[in-house]
Amino acid sequence: MLLSSRQERVFRLATILGSGKPVSASHILELLDCSEPTLTRALKELRESYSADIKYSKAVHAYQMIHFGTLDKKALRRMTESLTANAELKKGDATRWVDLDKDKKTAVSLSLRMSVLRKIDRYAFANDKTRSEVVELLTEKAFELLQSERVNTRK
Numbered sequence: 001m002l003l004s005s006r007q008e009r010v011f012r013l014a015t016i017l018g019s020g021k022p023v024s025a026s027h028i029l030e031l032l033d034c035s036e037p038t039l040t041r042a043l044k045e046l047r048e049s050y051s052a053d054i055k056y057s058k059a060v061h062a063y064q065m066i067h068f069g070t071l072d073k074k075a076l077r078r079m080t081e082s083l084t085a086n087a088e089l090k091k092g093d094a095t096r097w098v099d100l101d102k103d104k105k106t107a108v109s110l111s112l113r114m115s116v117l118r119k120i121d122r123y124a125f126a127n128d129k130t131r132s133e134v135v136e137l138l139t140e141k142a143f144e145l146l147q148s149e150r151v152n153t154r155k
Contacts, residue, residue, distance in 0.1 A: 003086045011079040022062040
């Protein structure tokens with residue numbers, strides 16, 4: 001499962017501070033590729049979600065996790081594994097994303113019976129396609145069929 005950008009940022013921050021050593025704020029900002037307010041929100045979430053005690057040193061402009069709360073080695077290892085899996089999914093699964101380029105696609109809402117939706121999902125899973133790709137394929141095939149019927153009735 002893909003991590004949200006917020007989850008990814010918090011997990012990365014936890015692994016960065018997981019050594020217990022001070023890490024400069026500029027280095028963290030560079031690694032997370034975020035702004036200072038975003039870093040502040042991520043630190044707040046890390047403190048609240050995992051009861052971690054993170055201190056800021058004005059002298060060296062660095063953060064240090066001095067109490068890990070529920071962030072034991074096992075939790076940090078799971079976070080690292082989740083980040084690795086997330087990176088693999090992002091890298092290898094890029095072709096399965098729906099292209100929402102306004103020139104090419106428009107989002108639509110369809111009301112379908114659950115039995116039809118299950119058939120679409122089964123076909124999508126069996127053929128390694130997204131639901132949108134299957135609906136597009138079915139639509140194209142239906143129009144081809146209608147077009148050929150139209151030609152046959154004119155003869």
